[in-house]
Amino acid sequence: MERTQNKYNISVLLDMSKSAEFVLTSAIELAKRIDGAIEVFHVKPTTNIIKGDSQLSAVRTLNKDARSTRAELKELISTIEKKENLSISYKLEYGNVKNRVRDYLALQKPDILVLGKPRTRMGVFFESISDFVIDNVNDTNVLILGEDDKFHSFEDINLGIFGTGLEDSDLEIIQDLKCDSDKPVRYFGISDEEDKERTYPWQKTVSYTFSKGGNALNGLVNYVSRTNTQLLCVPKKGGKSFMFKSSPLKEVIRKTNVPLMILGK
Known part of the structure; x- marks a missing residue:
């Protein structure tokens, strides 16, 4: 194009x-x-x-x-x-x-x-x-x-971020998606991979951190839906920092039942 x-x-x-x-x-x-x-x-x-x-x-x-x-x-x-x-x-x-x-x-x-x-x-x-x-x-x-996502609009959307690895180049599209929305951005992470003292450009961030363990990812993915998160943003470059047997990025893709934005910038 x-x-x-x-x-x-x-x-x-x-x-x-x-x-x-x-x-x-x-x-x-x-x-x-x-x-x-x-x-x-x-x-x-x-x-x-x-x-x-x-x-x-x-x-x-x-x-x-x-x-x-x-x-x-x-x-x-x-x-x-x-x-x-x-x-x-x-x-x-x-x-x-x-x-x-x-x-x-x-x-x-x-x-x-x-x-x-x-x-x-x-x-x-x-x-x-x-x-x-x-x-x-x-x-x-x-x-x-x-195919079962019921996504009618990106207006005033509930955004979430999964894991570490969010880079400055990823922030622009998140800001554009948020636009003028006052809703907080939800952060979902595993205890050992949590960002330390990370400052975001938006006003409100709510964190949900899960203890590291074999079922941590399943618990986190289930909680994403319970918080009414409508779009989960996953930094691609942070995938290697997760301690899972298989690719965490692909595990999230397979298990999460909300739309996903894989941030590749």
Whole structure:
């Protein structure tokens, strides 16, 4: 996507599942809040189409599928454009999903990438893409939305921060999300990883610190929902400081049932 006059360039990675409209609408709400421009990116896997087909048959199948997929994508975007009265650009590519996503992110370098993450075990495809994106972006913030999230607006949102590692470069987007809201930002941490005497630019911070232990992360994640936190911000660069067996970042992604903003700036 071309750099725009907007403050943020937002890319939306759509899988065209039943949650696609929700993910795109949520991205639009985010764009309204922080002055963003939106581009949709969709990759259609070709492996299953080509396998077992003759070359001519594969080409015909791809062309037919291309028209169908593009029409479906354009219909979704057109419907939302009319509803929201704004213009949304899009890119449609074919091939290996991970390779295309990696190349797109390297070329476009969006400020924010928005994607969905199904909560069920059936969502293996997008769970792997979530992991892949986290592993392959360094300067892009990633907003991950579950299909059961009921996110209607970013206005006056209840924000939370998980763990240490919040850097000065992460503060700007949090400030833009808070805007003029007087609500406190909630800090969730494990005792050994708690920031010491950290000063934040916003007026109010409420801390919830859990004792280190095998069930600490589960307890913390459950408490995030109980505090009505609507968006949990997780600094990517702080992940290595947590004392868990597997990647704490990916554990939070899998277990947390609220929208997540992985701060990669």
